[in-house]
Amino acid sequence: MKITQRLGRMASVALLVAAVLAVLGPFLWVILGSFKNERSINDPLAIFFTPTLDNWNAVINGGILQAAGRSLIVATISVSIALLVGGMGAYSIARYKAGGSTMRFGILSAQVLPPAVLVFPFLALAYTLRVNDTLVAVTAAHISLVLPVVTWFLIGFFEAVPKGIEEAAQVDGLGKFAAFRTVVLPQVAPGIGAAAVFGFTLSWNDLFYALILAPGNAQTLPVAIAGFNTFRGVQLGAMCAAILVSVVPVLIASYFIQRRLVRGISGGSLKY
Amino acid sequence: MAFRIKMIMPLVALFLVAIGYPLGYSFWLSLTNYRITKPGQTEFVGMAQYQALFDNAAYWEALIVTGTFMVIAVSLELVLGLAIALALRRQVRVRNMTRAFLLSPMFITPIAVGLMFRFLLNPQLGPLDLLLEKLNLSYDYFGPGNAIFTIALIDVWQWTPFMVLLLLAGLESLPRAPFEAAKVDGASPWLTLKSITLPMLSSVLVVAVLIRGLDAMRVFEYVFAITRGGPGTETQTIQYLIYQTGIQFFRLGQASAMAYMVLAIVLVFVIFLFRAINKEARR
Amino acid sequence: MKKRKGGAAAFIAAVTALSLAACASSDTAETPAATETTASETTASETTAAAELTGTVRVLMEGVPDTDVVTALLPEFNKLYPGVTIEIETAAYDQMRDKYVASFQAPESTYDLAIIDNPWMDDFADAGFLSPLDDQIANTPDYNYEDIAAPLRAINEVNAVTYGVPFYNYVLGLIYRTDLLAEAGLPVPTNLDELVSTAQALNTPARAGIAMQPQRGYKIFEEWGNWLFSAGGSIYDENGVPTLDTPEAQKALEAYITAYNSAAPADSLNWGFDEALRSVSNNQSAMMISYNWMLPALNKQNDISGDLAGKFALAPMPGGKQVLGSWNWAIPANASNPDAAWAFISWITSPEIEKARVIAGGAPIRISPLSDSAVAEAGFGADYYAAVAEMLANSQPLSQGPNGEEMIQAVGTELNSAVAGTKSVADALAEAQKQAVNIQGL
Numbered sequence: 001m002k003i004t005q006r007l008g009r010m011a012s013v014a015l016l017v018a019a020v021l022a023v024l025g026p027f028l029w030v031i032l033g034s035f036k037n038e039r040s041i042n043d044p045l046a047i048f049f050t051p052t053l054d055n056w057n058a059v060i061n062g063g064i065l066q067a068a069g070r071s072l073i074v075a076t077i078s079v080s081i082a083l084l085v086g087g088m089g090a091y092s093i094a095r096y097k098a099g100g101s102t103m104r105f106g107i108l109s110a111q112v113l114p115p116a117v118l119v120f121p122f123l124a125l126a127y128t129l130r131v132n133d134t135l136v137a138v139t140a141a142h143i144s145l146v147l148p149v150v151t152w153f154l155i156g157f158f159e160a161v162p163k164g165i166e167e168a169a170q171v172d173g174l175g176k177f178a179a180f181r182t183v184v185l186p187q188v189a190p191g192i193g194a195a196a197v198f199g200f201t202l203s204w205n206d207l208f209y210a211l212i213l214a215p216g217n218a219q220t221l222p223v224a225i226a227g228f229n230t231f232r233g234v235q236l237g238a239m240c241a242a243i244l245v246s247v248v249p250v251l252i253a254s255y256f257i258q259r260r261l262v263r264g265i266s267g268g269s270l271k272y
Numbered sequence: 273m274a275f276r277i278k279m280i281m282p283l284v285a286l287f288l289v290a291i292g293y294p295l296g297y298s299f300w301l302s303l304t305n306y307r308i309t310k311p312g313q314t315e316f317v318g319m320a321q322y323q324a325l326f327d328n329a330a331y332w333e334a335l336i337v338t339g340t341f342m343v344i345a346v347s348l349e350l351v352l353g354l355a356i357a358l359a360l361r362r363q364v365r366v367r368n369m370t371r372a373f374l375l376s377p378m379f380i381t382p383i384a385v386g387l388m389f390r391f392l393l394n395p396q397l398g399p400l401d402l403l404l405e406k407l408n409l410s411y412d413y414f415g416p417g418n419a420i421f422t423i424a425l426i427d428v429w430q431w432t433p434f435m436v437l438l439l440l441a442g443l444e445s446l447p448r449a450p451f452e453a454a455k456v457d458g459a460s461p462w463l464t465l466k467s468i469t470l471p472m473l474s475s476v477l478v479v480a481v482l483i484r485g486l487d488a489m490r491v492f493e494y495v496f497a498i499t500r501g502g503p504g505t506e507t508q509t510i511q512y513l514i515y516q517t518g519i520q521f522f523r524l525g526q527a528s529a530m531a532y533m534v535l536a537i538v539l540v541f542v543i544f545l546f547r548a549i550n551k552e553a554r555r
Numbered sequence: 556m557k558k559r560k561g562g563a564a565a566f567i568a569a570v571t572a573l574s575l576a577a578c579a580s581s582d583t584a585e586t587p588a589a590t591e592t593t594a595s596e597t598t599a600s601e602t603t604a605a606a607e608l609t610g611t612v613r614v615l616m617e618g619v620p621d622t623d624v625v626t627a628l629l630p631e632f633n634k635l636y637p638g639v640t641i642e643i644e645t646a647a648y649d650q651m652r653d654k655y656v657a658s659f660q661a662p663e664s665t666y667d668l669a670i671i672d673n674p675w676m677d678d679f680a681d682a683g684f685l686s687p688l689d690d691q692i693a694n695t696p697d698y699n700y701e702d703i704a705a706p707l708r709a710i711n712e713v714n715a716v717t718y719g720v721p722f723y724n725y726v727l728g729l730i731y732r733t734d735l736l737a738e739a740g741l742p743v744p745t746n747l748d749e750l751v752s753t754a755q756a757l758n759t760p761a762r763a764g765i766a767m768q769p770q771r772g773y774k775i776f777e778e779w780g781n782w783l784f785s786a787g788g789s790i791y792d793e794n795g796v797p798t799l800d801t802p803e804a805q806k807a808l809e810a811y812i813t814a815y816n817s818a819a820p821a822d823s824l825n826w827g828f829d830e831a832l833r834s835v836s837n838n839q840s841a842m843m844i845s846y847n848w849m850l851p852a853l854n855k856q857n858d859i860s861g862d863l864a865g866k867f868a869l870a871p872m873p874g875g876k877q878v879l880g881s882w883n884w885a886i887p888a889n890a891s892n893p894d895a896a897w898a899f900i901s902w903i904t905s906p907e908i909e910k911a912r913v914i915a916g917g918a919p920i921r922i923s924p925l926s927d928s929a930v931a932e933a934g935f936g937a938d939y940y941a942a943v944a945e946m947l948a949n950s951q952p953l954s955q956g957p958n959g960e961e962m963i964q965a966v967g968t969e970l971n972s973a974v975a976g977t978k979s980v981a982d983a984l985a986e987a988q989k990q991a992v993n994i995q996g997l
Contacts, residue, residue, distance in 0.1 A: 008461055012359035019356050019374055022429065026388055027376070029399060039861045042397055042837040081286070089283025096276035099284075105539065110291045111486050112538045113298075116514045117531035120524055121297035127661045144290040149483075151283065156479075176275040194441075205381045207493060212519075212653050222381035227618070227647055229497070233829035234387055243384045250379040255372035308656055309682040394830060395822040396839045412822040416975040419825070499825050502771025504972035519653060521961040522678065 033240035041236050055237035064242050067224035068249075074135055074210075074220060075203035078142040079150070079196050086151035087192065091180060093151075094158035095166075104155075110148040115208040118144065122213055135218050141209035146199040153198065157191030158184070204250070221246050302528035309522045321529035331530060333505055334513040335537070337420060341509060342488045344424040345431070346481055352428065353435025353480075358465075360436070361443055371440075375433045382430065386497030389426050416503045423494050423507055431487070435480055442476030443469070482545075489538070510534055609638035610895035614668035615654055617882070618645040620852065621723045624917040625903060631911075632902055639895045641668075648672075659684040664889040668896040671719055671885045673710045673952050674959030679885075680713035681957060686886045686893060687716045688900075695901045702906065702921045704947040707881050719883035720904050723848075723918035726879045726946045727781055729870045730835070730850055731842040732863070744873040747785040751810050754818035757841040764818030766831035766840035767811075771971035772964050774827045777878055778844050779970050780953055782807040785874030795955055796997050799966065800988035808973055808980045815974055824975055835867075836860040844872070847943050848918040851935050869942045871949075879950035881920075919943060958994045965990040 033041050035051040043049075092098040099106075119141070126137040161184055169179040185192075207222040214220060219227075225246065228239040302321055306314045325331050360371060377385070393413045395401045404410060413422040450472070454464045470477075492511040495501060501508035501516075510530070518527025616622040622645060629641055646654060652675065658665040659679070671679060679685050692700050700708070703721060711719040729744070735757055736743065744750040758764030768774045780790060788803030798804070820826075820834055832849065834840040836859045850869040853860050860867070871877060884900045886893050902908055910924045914934040924930045925944040931937040954962050966987045973983035 004460070009362065012362050015355055015359045016363060016370060019352075019432075020370065023374060023377055026392055026429075029392060030388065038859050039837075042833050085282040085286050088279045092276045092279035092283075096279075098276045098280045103280075105542075106287065106291075108542060109535060109539065110287075110295075112489070112535050113295065114490055114492075114511050114514055114531050114534070116492075116511060116518055117298045117301075117528050118294040120301070120518075121294035123657055124297070124660075125293070127657075140290055143286065144294065147283075147286060147290065177279075180279075201378060204379065207381060207383050211650060212657065222383060223650075225381055226383045227650070229383075229387060229647055233832055234391070236391060239384065239387060243380055243388070246384070247376060247380050251372065251376050255368065308660070309678040309684075311660065311682060396820055396834050396837070397830070401822075410821060412824065414825040415822060416824070416977050500770060500772045502968070502971045503824055503975035504771065504977050505968060506977075516964065519656075520964070521958070522656070 030240045030243050033237055034244055036237055038237065052237075055241040058235075058238045059241040059245060062224075062238070063219070064221070064224055064245050067219045067221045068246060070135060070214075070218060071204055071221040074139050074142055075200050077139050078146045078203045079199040081143055082146040082150040082199055083154075083192060083196060086147055086195075087154055087185075090151050090154035091158050091184065094155050095163075107148045107151055110144065111152075115141075115145075115206075119209060119212050122209070126213060135214060137213040138210050138218065138220060141213055142203045142206060145206060145209070146202050149202060150195045150199045153195040154188070154191065157188040157195075161187045298528045299532060301525050302532050304525045306525040307522050308524055314525075317525075321526055322533060324526070325529060325533055330505065330508070330513060331510075331533075334508050334510040335534070337505070337507065338489055338491070338509045338511075341420055341424050341427070341491060342485055344421065345427040345488050346484050348424070348428045349432045349435045349484060350477070350481060352432050353439050356432070356436050357439035357443055358469075360440060374436060377430045378433045380430070382493035383497055385426065385430050386494040389429075389494075390498040393422065414499055414503070416506065419499055419503055419507045423491070423499070426494050427488060427491065431484060435484060438476065438480045438483075439473070442473050442480075446472050482542075486538070489534075606635075606637055608636055608895055608898055610667075610892040611640045611642060612667045612892055612895045612899055613642045613644065613665065614670065615644045615646060615651055615658075615666055616670050617648060617651055620848065621882075621917050624912055624915045627915060628903070628908065628911060631908070632899065635902070636895075636898055639898060641899055659887055659889065661889070664887045664891065666887060667890040667892040668899065669885045669887050670722055671883050673879075673881050673883065674954050674963060676710060676719060676883065677713050677955070677957050677959060680716070680718045684888055685718040686888050686890070687718060688720065688886065688897075689717050691897045691901070692717060692720070697906070698901060699906055699921075699923075702923050703904070704920060704922055706879050706947065706950050706952070707920055710879075710881055710952055711883050719885040720900055721920040722882045722884050722904075724879065724881045724920060724947060725846045725848070725918065726943070726950045727777070727844055727872070727877050728847050728942065728946050729842060729872055730845050730853065730867055731870065732866050733868045734866050735841045743870045746873050747782065747807065747810050750782075750785065750873045751814050751818070754814050754842060758818040762838060763820040763834065763840040764842065765814060766826070766834040766843040767815055767819040767823060768826050768828060768831050768844075769815060769819075769823070769971060769974045770825050770827040772967035774967070775970045775974070776953060776963050776967040777880070779807065779811055780878040781844055781872045782811045784876035784878070784951070785872055786810065787874065790951065790953065791955055797962075797988055797991040797995070799991055800984045804984050805980055808970070808984060812974055812980070824971075832859075836863065838863060846918075847946060848916070850939060851916055854935075869939060871942060871946045875945075876949045876951065877946050879947075879952050881952070913940075919947070922947070956995050956997075958996070962991050962994045965994055 032047065034055050035053070036049060037052045037054060040049040089098075093103060122137060122141050122144075126134075165183050165187070166176070166179040169183045170176065174182065205222060206220075207226055210220040210223045211226065214223070221242075225239060225242045228235045228242065303316060303318055304314050305317050305321070356374070360367065360374075363370065380388075392398045392400055395410070401410065412418055446469070450468050451464065454468055459467075490511050491509050492515060495507050495509055495512045496515075499507045501512050514527045514530050517530065518524045616625070622643065626643055629643075632641065633639070651670070652672070655666065655669055655671075658669075659682075669685070671685070692698060704724070707721040707724055708717075711717050711721065729750075731743070736753075739753075739756050741753050741756060742749075744753045754764035756764070768778045783790065783799075783804055786803040786807035788801055788807055789798055792798045815823075820840060823830065828845070831840070831843045832845065835843045836853060847869055850867055852858065853863075853867045854865050856864045858864065884904070886896045886900070890896060903912070904920065906921065906923065909919070909921045910927065910930055913919045913924050914930055916935075919925055919940075922944065925940040925947075928937070931940050934940065954960075969978065969983040969987035969990070972978040973980050978986075
C-alpha cells in the first residue's frame with residue numbers, strides 16, 4: 001500500500017512539474033525575446049546576449065498600455081452589464097423556469113454562431129448610429145459574446161440555492177426583489193465572481209469583433225498585438241513584450257482571485 | 273407584471289437587441305446573394321445558398337477538420353485537465369502559486385499564442401527543434417498529416433487550464449463521505465477514481481466538455497497565424513472558411529448561410545445530447 | 556534624404572495647384588478654398604491656390620518601409636500645401652482590407668485617400684468604391700504619366716478607366732549571397748534549371764540553398780508565379796484566360812518541388828515571408844525569392860543581417876520575367892476631400908518627389924529615376940536600380956480581372972497540396988486551372 005501511495009504521490013508531483021515546465025517553456029522564450037534585438041531573437045538558444053530595451057520602449061510608447069486600458073474598459077463594462085442583466089434573468093429562469101427551453105436554447109445558440117457572421121450586422125448598425133470605430137461598437141459586440149455564457153453559468157448557481165431561503169426572507173416581510181438582493185445574491189457571490197472571470201477572459205481575448213469594429217483609434221489589446229504581424233514580418237521582440245504586458249496583470253489578479261474562484265464554481269450546481 | 277417576468281425582461285430585451293438583431297440580420301443575409309463588392313445588386317434568393325452548401329465539398333471538409341480538431345483537443349484537455357486537477361488537490365505546498373501559474377495560458381490572446389508557437393516550432397528559429405536535433409529527431413509540425421494535430425496541441429496548451437479550473441471546482445464540491453468510506457474499505461486510488469469520483473463528477477464533466485467543445489469549434493486564430501488553412505486544406509476549419517468566404521472574398525450572403533448551417537447542426541447535436549442525458553438522469 | 560531643388564518644385568506644385576483649382580471649379584465644389592481662377596499664369600495666384608487648399612486627408616497605410624518614407628516627406632508637402640493635413644494611420648495587411656471595405660460602405664468615408672492592393676483593384680472599381688482619375692491625371696501638367704512603368708499603369712486600369720496611381724511596386728526577384736556564390740564558383744542562374752542546380756550546390760547541412768515560402772494561399776502562388784515565368788509559362792494568356800495547366804506550368808511546379816525537397820530548409824512547408832527572411836538574414840539560407848526592396852534592408856549595416864550586411868545582391872528571375880505587385884493610391888468615391896487627396900497623390904508621385912522617395916529607399920514606380928546617376932549615387936547604387944528597371948519592364952501581376960483574391964487563394968491551395976505531396980502535380984494544376992477559370996467567370 002505504502003509503495004503505491006508513494007508512487008501515486010510521485011506521479012502527481014511529476015505531472016505538476018511537467019505541466020509547469022510546459023507552461024513555463026514558452027513563457028521563458030517570451031520573456032527572453034522581449035529583451036532581444038532583431039538579430040539575437042533569431043538565435044533561439046541564446047540565453048546570454050546583450051539585452052535591449054527597444055522592444056519595451058516600442059511597446060510602451062506604441063500605445064499598448066492604452067490599448068490594454070481600452071480592453072479593460074470594454075471588458076469591465078461588458079461583464080458588468082452581463083452580470084446585472086444576466087443575473088436577474090438567470091434567477092428568473094432558475095427559479096421560475098421563465099421562457100422554458102426556448103430561452104435556454106436561445107442562450108446556447110448565441111454561443112455557437114461564429115463572429116464572422118455576426119460582425120457585419122454590428123458594423124452596419126455602428127455606421128448608422130455613427131459609433132463606428134469607437135469602443136461603443138466593440139462593447140455592444142462583446143456583450144453579445146459575454147451575456148450568454150454568464151447567464152448560463154449563473155442559472156446553475158441559482159439552481160443550487162435552496163428554495164426555502166427566499167420564502168423565509170419573505171415571511172420576514174421582505175419583497176421579492178429585496179429577498180433576491182439581500183439573501184440569494186450573497187449565496188451566489190462566489191459564482192458571480194467565477195462568471196465574471198470567464199466573461200472577462202472572453203472579452204479580453206477577443207480579436208475578431210475588435211478587429212473589425214474598432215480597428216484604428218479605439219484599438220483593444222488583441223488588435224494591437226495582432227498589429228505586430230506586419231508585412232515586414234512579425235516584430236517578435238515587440239510582440240513578446242506586448243504579450244507580457246497583457247498577461248502579467250491578469251496573472252497577478254488571478255492569483256488573488258483564483259482561490260475564491262474555485263470555491264465559487266463549486267458553490268453552484270454545475271448543471272446544464 | 274409578475275415578478276419573474278420583470279426579472280427576465282432586461283435579459284430578453286438585451287438579447288433581442290444585442291443578439292437577436294445580428295442573428296436576424298445575418299439570417300436575412302443568408303437568404304440573399306449579398307456581396308460586399310456588389311452593393312445595390314443584392315437579390316433575395318431564398319434557400320439557394322443553403323442548397324448550394326450541400327454541393328460545396330470544401331464546406332463539409334471544413335466541418336470534418338473542425339470536428340477532428342474538437343475531438344482531439346477536448347479529449348486531451350479533459351484527460352490532462354482531470355489528471356492535473358487531481359494532482360493539484362493532493363498538492364499542499366506552493367499550491368496557490370502553481371495554480372495561478374498554470375492558469376496563465378488562458379489569458380493570452382489566442383492570436384499571440386498562435387504567433388508564439390509559430391516561431392517556437394520553427395525548425396530554424398525555434399528552440400524546440402534544435403533540442404530535438406540533438407537527439408537526432410525531427411518532426412514536421414505543420415507538414416501534411418501533422419498540422420491539425422499540432423494545432424490541437426496548441427489549443428491544449430492554452431485551454432487545459434480552463435478544464436483544470438472547472439474540474440478543480442467540481443472536485444472540491446464533492447462530499448467527503450463517500451471518499452472516507454472508500455478509504456476505510458481499503459479501495460485503491462484507481463477504483464476510487466473509477467467508481468466514485470468520476471460518476472459524481474459526471475455533470476461537471478458534461479458541462480466542461482460542452483463549453484470547451486463549443487469554444488473549440490470556433491478555432492480561428494491559430495490557423496490564421498500559422499498555417500492559413502494549409503497544408504492544402506488540412507487545417508481549414510469552419511471558422512476560417514467562413515472568414516475567408518465572407519470577408520476575404522466578400523461573399524457575405526454565402527458566409528452567413530454557412531454559419532447558420534453550422535448552428536443547425538450543433539443544435540441538432542445538442543438536442544440529442546440533452547435527451548440522452550435526461551434519459552440517463554431519469555434512470 | 557536629399558532635398559529637391561526648391562525652385563523647380565515650387566513651380567510644379569504651383570502649377571499643380573492651379574490645375575486643382577480648375578478641377579475644383581468643374582467638380583462639385585467641396586473644397587472651400589478652391590479659387591475660381593482661370594488659366595492665368597501668374598505664379599502668385601497659383602501659389603495662393605496651393606496655399607489656400609485646406610482639409611484633412613486621412614489615409615490608411617501598411618506598416619512597411621515605404622510608408623515611413625512617405626511620412627518623412629510630409630513636411631515638404633506641407634510647405635506647398637500648408638492648409639492640408641495628411642493623417643496617416645498604419646495597420647497590417649488584413650486589417651487594412653477590412654477597414655477599407657468598411658469605410659467604402661459607410662455613408663461618409665473614414666478615409667479620404669486609400670491604398671489599394673492590386674488584387675482588389677478590379678473588384679473595388681467595379682463596385683463603384685473608387686473615383687476615376689483620368690481627368691485629374693490629364694489636368695496635372697508636367698506629370699509625365701507615361702514615365703510610370705507600364706505594367707504598373709496597367710494594374711490601375713479597369714475597363715479602360717484609371718482608378719489609381721501606383722504608390723510602390725513589389726516586384727520580386729532573386730536575392731542571393733554574393734560571397735557564397737563566388738565561393739562555389741557559380742554564376743548567377745539565368746534559367747530555371749540553373750536556379751535549381753545552384754540552390755542544390757549551395758545547400759549544406761548548416762545552411763539551406765534557398766529559403767522558400769510554400770505557405771498555402773497567397774505566398775506560394777506569389778513565389779511560384781516567378782518559377783512559372785522562368786519556365787516560359789504564363790499565368791494568363793493574351794485574352795486574359797488563365798493558363799495554369801500547361802507543360803511549362805508542369806515543369807515549373809516540378810522544379811519548385813525538387814528545390815523544396817532538396818535545397819530548402821527542412822520542414823518549411825508553412826513558411827511565409829517572415830521565416831524565409833529570418834533564415835536568410837541569419838545565415839541559414841543562401842538565397843530567397845523576395846521583394847526587390849528587401850535588398851537595401853538586408854544590406855543595411857547594423858541591422859537585420861548583422862555582419863552579413865553588404866553581401867547580398869539582387870538579380871532578375873532566371874528567365875527574365877517576374878511577378879509584380881503594387882500598392883496604389885486611389886480616391887474613395889465617398890471621400891469628403893477628393894481635391895486635397897489628389898493634391899497629395901499628384902505631389903508624391905510627381906517626377907521630382909519620386910526621386911526623393913526612391914533615394915530614401917522607397918520602391919520605384921517611374922522609369923527615369925532608375926537610370927539617373929544622381930539617384931544611383933545618393934541611393935543604393937546603379938546595379939540595384941538597373942536590376943529593378945529590368946524587373947519592372949518585364950513583370951506581370953498575379954491576378955487580373957474580378958475576384959482576384961479568391962483566385963489567388965484557390966490556386967495557392969492547389970500548389971501547396973502539390974508541394975505537400977498530397978496531390979500530384981498534374982492533378983493540382985488541373986484543379987487550379989479549373990478553379991481559376993470558374994472564379995473569374997471566364
